Every structure is written in C-alpha cells, then in structure tokens.
Amino acid sequence: MPAPSHTAEDLQLMALAAAADPTAQRLVATRLMERVQRLSRSLLQNNADASDASQASLLEILKSAGTFRGESSLERWADRIVVRTALRSAAKRRAEGTTMWDDIEMAVHGSSDPSVIVREYLDRLSEPARTVLVLRHGFEYSIEEIAELTAVSPNTVKDRLLRAREAIRRIVRREQLLDTASGRGGAR
Amino acid sequence: MRRAECQPWIDISDREAIGEIVTDEERRFQRTHEATCKSCADEAAVWRSLDGASLDSVLDEQILEQVLLAARAPRVEDAPSSIFRALPMRRRTVAGVVLGACALAAAIAVMARRPHVAVPTASIGEHFVAPAVAPPQTLPSGTPTLAPATETRIAAGTSPTCRMISPGATACLGAGSEVTTARLVSPRRVLDLVRGRVVVSLAPQTPGTSFGVATAAGTVTAVGTIFSVEIMANGDTMARCERGEVVVQPTGSGAEQRLLAGEQVRIGDAHAAAPLTQHDRRRDLALLTYREDRPAARGEKPSEIAEREERSSARNEKSAEPPRGSSEAARTASEPSPTAMTPVPTATPAPVAATAPPRAAEPGARAPARDLLGRARALRTQGAFREAADSYRAAYASDPHGAEGRTALVALGGLLLSELNDPAGALAAFDGYLNERKGVLAQEAEFGRIRALRALGRYESEKAAIQSFLVDHPEGPDAQVLRRRLESMGAK
Numbered sequence: 001m002p003a004p005s006h007t008a009e010d011l012q013l014m015a016l017a018a019a020a021d022p023t024a025q026r027l028v029a030t031r032l033m034e035r036v037q038r039l040s041r042s043l044l045q046n047n048a049d050a051s052d053a054s055q056a057s058l059l060e061i062l063k064s065a066g067t068f069r070g071e072s073s074l075e076r077w078a079d080r081i082v083v084r085t086a087l088r089s090a091a092k093r094r095a096e097g098t099t100m101w102d103d104i105e106m107a108v109h110g111s112s113d114p115s116v117i118v119r120e121y122l123d124r125l126s127e128p129a130r131t132v133l134v135l136r137h138g139f140e141y142s143i144e145e146i147a148e149l150t151a152v153s154p155n156t157v158k159d160r161l162l163r164a165r166e167a168i169r170r171i172v173r174r175e176q177l178l179d180t181a182s183g184r185g186g187a188r
Numbered sequence: 189m190r191r192a193e194c195q196p197w198i199d200i201s202d203r204e205a206i207g208e209i210v211t212d213e214e215r216r217f218q219r220t221h222e223a224t225c226k227s228c229a230d231e232a233a234v235w236r237s238l239d240g241a242s243l244d245s246v247l248d249e250q251i252l253e254q255v256l257l258a259a260r261a262p263r264v265e266d267a268p269s270s271i272f273r274a275l276p277m278r279r280r281t282v283a284g285v286v287l288g289a290c291a292l293a294a295a296i297a298v299m300a301r302r303p304h305v306a307v308p309t310a311s312i313g314e315h316f317v318a319p320a321v322a323p324p325q326t327l328p329s330g331t332p333t334l335a336p337a338t339e340t341r342i343a344a345g346t347s348p349t350c351r352m353i354s355p356g357a358t359a360c361l362g363a364g365s366e367v368t369t370a371r372l373v374s375p376r377r378v379l380d381l382v383r384g385r386v387v388v389s390l391a392p393q394t395p396g397t398s399f400g401v402a403t404a405a406g407t408v409t410a411v412g413t414i415f416s417v418e419i420m421a422n423g424d425t426m427a428r429c430e431r432g433e434v435v436v437q438p439t440g441s442g443a444e445q446r447l448l449a450g451e452q453v454r455i456g457d458a459h460a461a462a463p464l465t466q467h468d469r470r471r472d473l474a475l476l477t478y479r480e481d482r483p484a485a486r487g488e489k490p491s492e493i494a495e496r497e498e499r500s501s502a503r504n505e506k507s508a509e510p511p512r513g514s515s516e517a518a519r520t521a522s523e524p525s526p527t528a529m530t531p532v533p534t535a536t537p538a539p540v541a542a543t544a545p546p547r548a549a550e551p552g553a554r555a556p557a558r559d560l561l562g563r564a565r566a567l568r569t570q571g572a573f574r575e576a577a578d579s580y581r582a583a584y585a586s587d588p589h590g591a592e593g594r595t596a597l598v599a600l601g602g603l604l605l606s607e608l609n610d611p612a613g614a615l616a617a618f619d620g621y622l623n624e625r626k627g628v629l630a631q632e633a634e635f636g637r638i639r640a641l642r643a644l645g646r647y648e649s650e651k652a653a654i655q656s657f658l659v660d661h662p663e664g665p666d667a668q669v670l671r672r673r674l675e676s677m678g679a680k
Contacts, residue, residue: 025259029252058255118237126668136205137238143207158206165205165235169198170663172231173191174631 010074018066025062032061032078039079042122042134043086053089057082079139083131083149090127121168129164132157197221197228201235340370344384360387362418371402378402385418387430387472405455406438408447415447416472428452428464430472465609467573557587561596573607589624597621598629601636611643631657635666651677 016024036057041050060081068077122130131150135141143161147154197218204210222229342349344361361367365384372379379386381403388401388410400409401417405425408417414430427436429447436445438456447453451461452468564579580600587593601617604610618637622630634657641650654670654677661667 020260022256022260025256026252029255033252055255055258058252059258062255062259118234121234122238124666124669134238137235161205162202165202168234169231172234173227 008070011068011070014065014068014074017062018068025065028062028065028074029058032075033058035075036061036078036082039082039134039139040086042138043083043127043131044089049089049093050086053082053086056089057085060085080149083135087127087131087150121171124171125164125167128160129167132160133164133168136161194221194225194228197225201232205235341366341368343367358389360389361385362387367401376400378407381417381419383419385416387414387416389414403455404439406436406441408455409435409437414472425455426452427455428468428472430464430469463609465607467607467609557583557590557592557596560586561592561599564596564599568603568607573603577603577608591627594621594624594627595629598633598636601633601640605636605640605643611640615640615644631661631666634660635670638670647677 013024013027017028033054037050037054040053040057041047044050044053057078061078064081068074071077122134125133128150132146135146135149136143141149143154143157146157150157152160200210200214200218218228218232222232342359342361343366344363346363348363348365349361359367359379362385365386366382367386368380368382370380371377377399379388379399379401381401386401388399398409400407401415402408403417403419403425405419408415408427410433415434416426416428416430418426418428420426427434427447429449429451433449434447436447436453436455437443441456445453445461447461450464450469452464453461560579560583564576564583567573567576567579577600580596580603583596584593584600597617598621601614601621603614604617605614615637618633618640621627621633622637634653638650638653638657641653651674654674657670658667658674
C-alpha cells in the first residue's frame with residue numbers, strides 16, 4: 001500500500017485544517033480515514049482497540065495539521081502518527097496485564113476470504129512481530145523507516161521481520177496439511 | 189513438497205523481505221518453484237495479500253463524525269467515548285462519576301415514575317440540535333441519518349436501518365424492529381422499543397443527561413456505552429452490553445442490576461447476568477455497522493439480510509439461555525485426568541442422528557463426508573454456527589476414522605468453543621481426535637483443548653496440558669502464547 005505522492009495542495013489543505021476550517025478538516029479526515037483504520041487494525045489485535053486508536057490518530061492528525069511541512073506525502077506523515085498511537089495503545093494493553101490470549105483463534109477456520117485468513121494469521125503474532133510485518137509488507141516501508149518508526153535498530157527490525165515471517169510460514173504450511181487432509185486443497 | 193526442498197525459495201524470499209538484492213535468475217527460480225510447490229505458492233500469496241488485510245467491523249462513519257466533533261469540542265465531556273477513555277485516569281474518574289450520577293438519576297426517575305418533563309437538548313456540536321425543533325439534517329453519504337424532528341416512530345422494514353437519534357447517540361434497528369421517540373427529550377432521554385432489536389452507540393453525554401431504552405419489561409439506562417435491547421419472539425426481553433455499563437431496571441421493580449461490558453441478562457429474570465456470546469456480540473456490532481447505502485456486504489439482497497436476521501433471532505432464543513447445561517455440568521464434575529475425558533460419541537450422537545442426511549450414514553461414504561465438511565464451512569462463513577456444527581458432526585459420523593471425519597472433529601471443537609459457548613462439547617471433540625491417534629491436526633487439537641479447559645475453569649488440567657504441549661511443540665506462535673499463559677498461571 002504505497003503512499004500517494006504529495007502536492008502543493010496538500011500543504012494548503014493542511015494549513016486550512018490547522019485553522020479549523022470544517023471543510024478542510026472533513027476532507028483530510030475522509031481522505032485518511034481508510035488508511036488510518038487499515039493501519040490501526042493491522043497493528044492492533046481487536047476491533048475495539050483499533051477503533052479507539054483510529055479515532056485518537058485522526059484527532060491527533062487534525063490537531064497537528066499545522067506541523068505538516070510537506071517533506072513527505074500527507075499519507076506517510078499521517079502514518080507516523082498512527083503507528084505511534086497504535087504502539088502506545090498496545091503498550092497500555094500490556095501494562096494493564098491483558099495479553100493476546102483472549103483473542104487467539106484456532107487456525108482451523110471456515111472463511112475462504114483471503115483478507116479474513118490473513119487477519120487470523122496476523123492476530124496470532126506478537127505485537128512487535130505484527131508491526132514490522134504490516135509496515136514492511138502492507139505499507140512498503142523500508143527497514144530503516146520501520147526502525148525509525150518503532151524506535152529500534154535496523155537489525156532488530158530485520159530479526160523481528162524474519163521471525164514473524166517464519167511464524168506465519170509455519171501456520172501457512174500447517175494449514176496446507178489441513179486442506180490436504182480435508183480434500184480442499186489439490187495437488188499441483 | 190518437503191520443507192528442505194523449499195528452503196532455497198524461502199531464503200530468497202526472506203532476503204528480499206529484509207531489503208537485500210534479489211537477482212533476475214533468483215526470481216525466475218522462485219516463479220518456477222511456485223508453479224510446482226503449493227506451500228510456497230500459498231506463502232507467496234499471503235505476503236501479497238497482507239496489503240488487503242484487516243478492516244472488518246470498524247465503525248468508520250461514526251469515527252469520522254466523532255473525530256470531527258471532537259476536533260471542534262474543547263471540553264472533555266464533548267469528546268467521543270474512546271478518546272474520552274484515553275484521558276488521564278484522574279479526569280476519567282471525575283467524568284465517570286458524573287456519568288454514573290446520570291444513570292443513577294435516570295434510574296431514580298424511573299423508580300419514582302415521575303412525569304417526563306421536556307427540556308431542550310443541550311447542543312454539543314453544530315451538527316446536532318434539539319429533536320423537538322430541528323429541521324432534518326443533511327449528512328454526508330454513508331453516515332447514519334439524523335431522525336427527523338417530528339418523527340415519533342422509526343420502523344425498519346425488511347432491512348436494518350441506522351439513525352442518529354440524538355446528539356452523540358446512534359440507534360440501529362434490526363429488520364422488522366420498531367421504536368418510538370416521543371420520550372427522546374433531554375435530560376432523561378428514553379427510546380421506547382416496541383418490537384424487535386435495537387443496538388445503541390453513545391458518545392459520553394452532556395452532564396446531567398441520560399439515555400435509556402424502555403420496553404414493557406423494563407428500562408435499560410446507559411452509562412456511555414454500546415448496548416442492545418431485544419424483544420424475543422416469545423416475549424422475553426434481552427439486554428446486552430457490548431461496551432461500558434448499563435443499569436437494567438425491570439418494570440414495576442425497584443431492583444436495579446448493573447450490566448458490564450460482555451454481559452447479557454433477560455430482563456425480569458432472577459438469574460445473574462450471563463456472558464455475552466461471540467455470536468450475539470458480532471450480531472450486534474454487525475447491525476451497528478450496517479450501512480443502508482451498502483446493504484449487500486457479500487452479495488446479499490435486503491430480503492436475504494432480513495431472512496438471516498430472522499434466523500439469527502430464532503437461534504438467539506436458544507443461545508440467550510445462560511449456558512447452564514454443558515458448562516455447569518462440567519464445573520460440577522470432578523476433574524478427570526487429561527486422558528479420561530468424555531469420549532466424543534457420548535457427547536455428539538443426538539445432533540448427528542437429528543441432522544445427518546441418510547446417505548451420510550452409509551459405510552465408507554467418503555464423498556458425503558467431504559461434502560458435509562464443505563457445507564459446514566459454508567454455513568460457518570454465513571454465521572449459521574449451529575447448522576455448521578450439525579454438519580461437522582454429520583461429517584464425523586459418516587467417516588469417523590478418515591481424514592475428513594477427523595478434520596471435522598477438530599473444526600467442530602473450534603466452533604463450539606469460539607461461537608457456541610460450549611467448552612465442554614469442544615473439549616470432548618478435541619479429546620475424541622487426540623484419543624484415537626495423533627494426526628496432522630494434533631497441534632491444533634491440543635491447542636484447542638487447552639482453550640477449552642481454560643474456558644471451563646479447569647486450572648490444573650489446563651496447566652498440565654500446556655506443559656505437555658510445550659514439550660511436544662516447543663516452537664511457533666502458539667508456544668509463545670502458551671508460555672506467557674503458563675507464566676501468568678505460575679504467578680497466581
């Protein structure tokens with residue numbers, strides 16, 4: 001999901017949003033909402049947390065509109081706010097002592113919708129692993145950019161990414177066994 | 189294909205993921221390999237599809253409106269609920285006391301049966317005005333529509349409908365449901381549910397106001413939350429709380445009952461609140477996120493949605509019963525060893541006999557088992573969980589020792605556990621799979637068994653099962669989760 005390139009209009013739009021222009025605020029929120037929700041839901045495990053993080057992120061984006069300098073696209077600039085908000089939310093969850101345990105679902109599922117299946121895969125990963133995987137594969141950030149966003153070294157990002165990929169790989173290959181056993185999958 | 193044969197493909201894929209250069213020759217090798225190896229092709233598809241992941245039941249339009257509202261609202265009380273929850277604890281506590289007082293005031297008002305006094309609604313944002321005097325508002329496409337000022341009755345036809353009925357309050361009516369809004373005036377707004385089901389989502393309300401839904405059976409007053417009230421086909425009324433907290437007060441009774449998030453209760457029932465099932469929760473959230481401009485989420489027509497709603501209502505009459513049968517029986521039973529669990533045949537014969545097609549019982553009928561398994565998956569995808577469970581049972585009964593039958597058993601366990609609130613049945617299914625022999629789904633079955641034991645509150649058995657699982661499967665995401673669980677159990 002690469003970010004669209006930015007234009008001079010974005011600077012103007014954000015300046016208006018910073019001045020609390022209702023139309024500009026609505027335009028910004030409408031344009032970014034899907035991306036914000038997608039990123040929040042990808043980074044956080046349950047819908048309630050993602051919904052909360054989406055709201056907080058969008059609000060922060062509107063409140064910080066005056067700080068947009070056009071050095072990157074509006075979407076990339078907004079992503080940073082979303083990632084930080086989502087990671088804060090995840091950290092708060094951990095601090096409260098609630099783990100991902102309650103949200104774990106079986107790998108055996110009935111859906112054939114690829115996005116639902118991938119969602120299930122992601123939900124089985126730890127938060128750091130999911131974060132790097134989503135940012136790298138879902139939003140096409142470079143290793144260095146992810147390192148900056150998540151405040152860890154590039155080597156740590158690589159390590160987390162490889163571990164996350166291996167975890168998903170194990171699930172995918174195990175599910176293929178399930179498909180084969182049930183006759184759903186066919187030999188190539 | 190064996191993992192070792194895939195290793196070169198995996199290495200190239202991983203190198204590319206961490207930003208290393210991949211040559212054209214290596215890319216050609218990958219394509220050639222994927223053409224003959226389903227595992228690697230599936231894995232590649234997963235990486236590609238990550239871009240389309242997520243977004244299933246987020247309240248997008250509501251988020252947009254609430255954020256825009258909050259961006260213009262300087263006061264804490266005007267912020268949307270989730271943003272409100274993100275406030276520092278001290279401020280949350282103060283505001284919580286205010287909201288609690290609102291609920292209490294509303295409850296006292298109902299108890300005393302005071303005549304209702306119409307007071308103009310306090311304006312929160314420029315989009316909202318008092319229902320008694322406001323002209324209809326035009327909102328952007330896709331947002332819930334504001335209830336017209338003079339409207340006293342809202343009825344959903346064959347499709348669900350959502351209305352912004354009051355500042356910060358959205359009500360979604362299931363197909364065939366009806367409410368009246370005559371008493372929807374501040375400060376103690378009450379929505380009267382005439383028939384069917386209504387799901388309400390509230391942002392924190394102006395201090396001194398409250399919001400409730402009343403039926404003939406009683407009143408449910410919110411303390412800033414998402415909740416639903418449903419009049420069942422048999423006349424009973426169910427109150428369910430998705431988020432936050434509500435106060436339930438049966439008509440003609442001074443007794444109040446507080447319902448927390450994730451709980452449901454039959455109004456007027458002396459029993460304690462029961463846990464909200466995942467099915468009910470999804471059903472309520474599905475209605476709340478229903479968009480009239482996008483009714484065919486999966487190609488459904490409005491009439492089909494209405495039919496599904498009806499089916500769900502019928503199922504819900506059964507599932508609304510607190511799970512006394514299986515879970516209570518399991519709780520009262522002495523704790524057997526992991527290898528002496530209830531065998532599956534004793535736990536599943538009745539539904540199989542009741543639902544299996546005649547040909548499913550024919551010996552050696554592998555094709556029917558496969559068909560039944562496919563049917564079960566389709567039903568599950570549609571949300572028809574009880575029917576899916578019956579199909580899984582039928583698939584198992586038709587081929588109890590074959591791959592399809594045994595796969596059905598593990599899938600049945602997962603379904604009973606996740607959707608049908610039957611951990612005892614799930615445990616029997618997983619044990620049935622594991623006790624015969626350990627097949628390719630042993631890891632899933634063992635993991636499911638642990639979850640079932642946890643749901644049953646069988647602490648020691650769960651602990652033993654986790655330890656056993658970690659010995660057999662020391663690596664992988666399940667193991668990571670279970671280690672954390674084991675650590676937390678050790679700390680208790």
